[in-house]
Amino acid sequence: TFYIEPLKINKLGVRASDTFVLTPTPQPKDDFQEELVIRPLHSGDIYASFQFRTLWETDFMRENKVSHYRLFPKSLGQVISKFSVRELHISFTQGYWRTMQWGQPFLPSPPGAELWVWFQDSVTDVDAAWKELTNVLSGIFCASLNFIDSTNTVQPSASFKPLGIVNETDHRFLRYATLPREIVCTENLTPWKKLLPCGSKAGLAVLLKSEKLFHSSFFSQTVHIRPVCQDRECKTTSWELRQTLNVVFDLHTSGQGKREWSLFKMFSRTLTEACPLASSSKIYIDVTDNPQEEYFELSPATPLLSQAVVLGDRRTFSVYDLTQQVTFGTVRSLNLLIRWKSTEGECSMLRPLLHAERYVAGYGLQTGEIHTVMYNNHPFRSFPVLLLDSVPWYLRLYIHTLTVTSKGKDNTPSYIHYQPSKDRMRPHLLEMLVQLPPHSVTEVTVQFERALLKWTEYTPDPNHGFYVGSSVISALVPSSVAMDTNITQEQPLFSSFFPCKEESSYFVRVYTEPLLVNLPTPDFSMPYNVICLTCTVVAVGYGSLYNLLTRSFQIEEPNPRLAKKIANFIRRIRGVPLLS
C-alpha cells in the first residue's frame, strides 16, 4: 500500500515540487501479547491467570471514524467512539476469592458483574450515555447488564481513580455499578473469546474450554480498556485492551485429590502453537517456593528464568516461550507437568497484608446490622484504606449508628462522603478514608432497617433473598521489596496492570463478600386465599342476615292426599261438609 506525501508549500504559497512521492504506509501500530501465569497455591489448589493485551496507537475521538480494524475488536472500538469512553472496566466472576488461603490475586474482581466507566470530558449527559452503554454491553457479552439503572449505579467521589492516562479527574464522569446476582456461564465466555485476534483457534486461548473452567472454585473474566503511555517519555498515548481470565482449580474436584497438575488435567487440552498474530506468547510458572526443586518438579524443563516484583514480593518464574519452536519439542505439543515430590509441609505462605470480611448481624425481618471487618497484618506499619460501600435503597441505613473501631477504641475516619438513598431512585453511597493501625482489626458497623417493597417489585423467587454488592477497599500497602516504577521496561503483563508511582508501596483493591439479605416477603398466594375467604364470609354471613331480615312467612295448606281428594269429591256431590 502506498500513500501520498503531503504537498510541500512554502511561504509564498508556491508548490515546492509538483511530483508525488510514493512511499509505503507505516504499518498499523498495533501489537498483541498473550501470557499465562500458573501459581501453585499453598492449599494444593492451582491458580491460572491468562492475560491478552492489544495495544493500538489510534485516536478514537477524531472526526473521521476509525474504520480499519486489525487486532483490536471492532465491536469494542465502536463502543468507545460512540459513547466517548475514556476507560472501561468490566468483570464477570463466579465464586469468591479467598484471600487468606490463596493470597492476593493479580487482578481482583467481585462476585457477579462489575462495570465502571470513565467518560470523556466532552460528554454532556453522562447518565444517558451510561444507560445506553450498559444496554450495548449486555448485547455484546450476553449478560443482563441492562438491569443496571439508577438504583444500583453510584458515582464514587474518591475511589476508582483512572488507571490510564488522563488530564484531570472530575468524578462527575465516573460511574460504577455492580450486579452481585449475575451468573457467568459459557454464554459469556463465547463472545469474550470471539474478541481475541486469534479467537479460540490458536495460541493460549485454545485452553479455554468451558467444561473445565466452570468446574472450579473461582472463575473471573474481565475486559479493561484504557489509554496508556507508549514509551518512557510518555508524549503519546495508545489504547490498551486487556482481557484477563483468572481461574482457581480445586485440588479435590478438579485434581482428584492428587497433587499433580498438568495443562491437560486443568484444561483438557495441550498447546501446539502460539497465536501467529502475537508478538509475544509466554507461560510463567511461579517457582519462588521451589528454588532447588525440593518440593515439586517441572517438566519439560526450561532454561529461561525471570524475576518480577509483583504484589510487593519478588517472585521467580520459569518461562516457556511459545514463539520458539523448541518449546514444543519433538512431539509438537506442550503439556506442562508440575508434580509434587512428597506430602510434607512447606514453608508458610506470605500472609496477605490486607484482608476484609463482611457479614450481616441481627435477627428478624425488621432490622439488622452490617459489619465490615478489615485486617491489617503488617507488624509495624499503618496505612490508610478507602472503603466504598454501596447499599441498595431497600436497606435503610441509620448513619447515626455508624461506628468505626480499631483495637476496641474509636477510630475516626479522616474523610467521609455519604450520599443518602432515595427510595426507588438511587442507593446509599458511603466512602470513608480510614487509617488502619498496625497489626489490628478494624470494624465498621452500621444499623439498617428493611423496607417493604411493592408487590410488583419482587423477583419471581423472592424467598432466595436480595443481594447487596461487595464493599471495595482500595489501599496503598507498604511493600517489603522495592517496586519497579519504570513503566516501560519489558515487564510481564501481570505485574504491569496497576501503575506504580512510588517504590515503597503498591496499590491493591480488596473486595468483600456480597451479602444476601431477606426482606419481609408477602405470601403471594394470599390474594387468591383472601378472595375465597371474603366471598365465603359474605355469602354465609351477610346472606343469612339478609334472608332473616327480608323473608316473610306465609301459612300454606298442605296438598291433600289422593284418597282424601276422592272422598271430598264424593262428599261434594252428596252435599255433605268436606273433610279437613
Added chain:
Amino acid sequence: VAYLCFYSVQLSNMLAAIIMLIFICFCVHFQNTAGQFFSSGHTNNWAVLVCTSRFWFNYRHVANTLSVYRSVKRLGIPDSHIVLMLADDMACNHRNPKPATVFSHRNMELNVYGDDVEVDYRGYEVTVENFLRVLTGRLPPSTPRSKRLLSDDRSNILIYLTGHGGNGFLKFQDSEEISNVELADAFEQMWQKRRYNELLFIIDTCQGASMYERFYSPNIMALASSQVGEDSLSHQPDLAIGVHLMDRYTFYLLEFLEDIHPASKSNMNDLFKVCPKSQCVSTPGHRTDLFLRDPGSVLITDFFGSVRKVEITMEAIHLTDPILQLEDGEEVQEKTYSYVDQLPVSEIIHQKPKQKDWHPPDGFILGLWTLILLVFFKTYGIKHLKHIF
C-alpha cells in the same frame, strides 16, 4: 350474401376460438405464477426459542429449548437470527454436578449446551412483556441487535415455547402468565406489520393445543405436544443429575431432527407423525387451516434451516484502487502525560465538597418564613415595613 354471412360466422367462430385459446394460455400461465407465488417465497429464517420455567427441577424445559436451538443452529440458522430466552441458568447452576453442560439423554450422552452458545434473554429478563415486545418489535431504542427480532415480510419464523401451561395459558417464571388470546393478538400484530412470511409455532406444555386454538392470522402452522385436558409428560430422569432431562415430545422431536440435514426433503407431514400416542402418552396435535400451502409441500428446512441463495457468476470483478489514507501532520507534543495517583490521601482529605445544584427553596421553608414575617408585622405594626424595604 349467404356466402358472406357464412364466412363472417366462420370468421367470428375462429376469432372466438382464438380468443378462447389465448385466454386458456393466460390461465395456465397464471396458474404457474400463482403456484410460484404460493410456494415458499422466503428469503431468511428466524427462530425465537423460549423456556419459561425457573428452578432446578425444571431442568427439562431448558434442555428442551437448547435441543431445538442446537438443531436449528446445525441446520444453518446463525446466532444473529436466533433469539434464545432461558428463564434460569441450569448449566452453571450450583446443583449441576457437571457444570457448563445440559444433557438431553441419560448417561450424559449428548450435551446440548455445547461450547458456542449465545443466550439473548436470560434469568429475570424472560417476562411476558419482553416476549411480546420481541415478537412485535416494539423494543426500547437502546436494545442491542442481538435481542431484536429483525424479521421482514419474507422471513420464515420458528417459534418454540416450553414450560408449564394449562388450558389457555402458559406460565412464565412461576409469577405471570400469557393467555392464548394475547398470543393470537401478537401474531396478528406481526401479520399486519408484515413481520413474517410464514410462521411455525411449536409448543410443548400441558394442554398445549389450547394455545393455538385462538389464532386467526394467515400463514401460521401450529404443533402442540398434547390436547386440551391432557398432560405432557417428561421422558426419563438421570440418577446422577437427579432431575428429568427432557420432555417426551421434544425428545422424539430431537431424534427426528437429528436425521435431518440441510439438503433433506422431508416435509411437514413427517413432522406431524413425530411422537405418536404410544411413545408420548399424550396426543400431539397440529393446526394447518390457516396455512396457505399444503403441508406436504412444506419442507422441514423451510423453518428449521436457513435459506442461502447463492448466485454464481463467471464474470471478473475489477477492484478499485485502495483508499489512500493521508497521514495527519506530526504534531509535536510538548505535553507529557502521566498516570494518576491511585490513592492521593492528602488530596482526598482536603477535597472540597461537591457544588450542589441550587434548588429554589422548598414550600415548607417559604411557608415558615411567611409565618415569621406575618407574626413580626402583627406584633410590631406595619409602619416598620419602611425599615425593611
